[in-house]
Amino acid sequence: MLKKLALSALIAVSIAGVSACSEDAKAVAAQAPAPAQAPADAANKAPAKQELSFEDKVAVAVGTMYGKNLGVAVTESQKFEVKMNKDKIASSFISALNGKAEMTDEEAQAVLQEFDTQMRAKQQALSKAEAEKNLKEGEAFLAENKTKEGVVVTASGLQYKITTLGTGAKPAVTDKIRVTYKGTNLKGEVFDKSEEPVEFPLGQVIEGWKEGFQLLPVGTKATLYIPANLAYGSFSPSEKIGANSVLVFEVELLDIVKDAPKAEAKAEAKAEAKADTKAENKPAK
DSSP, X not given: OHHHHHHHHHHHHHHHHHHHHHHHHHHHHHHSOOOOOOOHHHHHOOOOOOOOOHHHHHHHHHHHHXXXXXXXXXXXXXXXXXXXXXXXXXXXXXHHXXXXXXXXXXXXXXHHHHHHXXXXXXXXXXXHXXXXXXXXXXXXXXXXXXXXXXXXXXXXXXXXXXXXXXXXXXXXXXXXXXXXXXXXXXXXXXXXXXXXXXXXXXGGSOHHHHHHHHTSOTTOEEEEEEOGGGTTTTOOOBTTBXXXXXXXXXXXXXXXXXXXXXXXXXXXXXXXXXXHHHHHHSOOO
């Protein structure tokens, strides 16, 4: 009981003391002269930024590049459900920088090799699952798409739909053609597009294009639905073209390109003709 009373008294005295000090401070503040006001331009002026020395700039550049690269690695690892501790990365980096590494080189190498092995295994598992998913989705899409009006299915499984029928000749696989195109995946994402007409040998493209363009007269606009086995198969050439992906191309066959004779051949023929003319005009001895 006495302890409680003593504590209550101490709290009361403390509060009173704080109040008294507060009142005294108010009184002193009221009697004190007002502080001089800083010029407006000085108050609004931001502190000057200290210029870094060249050595410090190099240090910042090194830190920036390493930091960004490590940031990418951390972000990528999250795709494989690996959560790296950024604080631990930073602290161990500083420790090593100050000559107090938390691991030996051999220990670090062993850990990183094991990490690489695990990541490769996870990558392969994810790729396999993605490929199987793409294959099933592609088969389902093609099965439904072939029932739509205007869609033609060839013996190879290629599907195409002509939207504007041209009246020109059909190219052979040995021809060079001029086209415009836009390629999308089944999500509707554009993975490639010609900004202007392009030319290429028909024999040097994916099988779906080789077959598809040979079916189209010049001047035709069409959509090609290319099964994975006529495109890139189990290979994934880009982020938007996964393994076993069906590709959809909107195309227009503009022309069959006939290569003009090379300048060298022209010059050679001209030189030969000139030599023949001189020989004919040369008087006999």
